[in-house]
Amino acid sequence: MSHEKEHRGAPNRIAKLVSEENVDEAIRHAHSIRAVAGNLGADTLQEAAKALELLMTRNPGFLPAVEFSVFEIHLKQTCDGIGDANISLETDEAN
DSSP states (O other): OOHHHHHHTHHHHHHHHHHTTOHHHHHHHHHHHHHHHHHHTOHHHHHHHHHHHHHHHHSTTOOOHHHHHHHHHHHHHHHHHHHHHHHHHHHHHHO
8 A cells, every 4th residue: 555545544543543532642643644744845734734743732632623624635635646646657657
């Protein structure tokens, strides 16, 4: 499974972890996305993950709706971009 496909499920996983009161794991997951975003140069996703991580750390058990939504949007945009790039590379290699 590609990283892009693996990370698309991050919002659902984080929400599930918070609902299961596994906040530390949810925070670690947001932190991992933040790190990957930084490595990719996906600054808006990195900032969204940072905000989510910080608020979950300050308010354990609380999933901030606005920041979570922003995180979801930027993660989807980043994953879509990676998916599009992969398709372009596969098409170029086939030709």
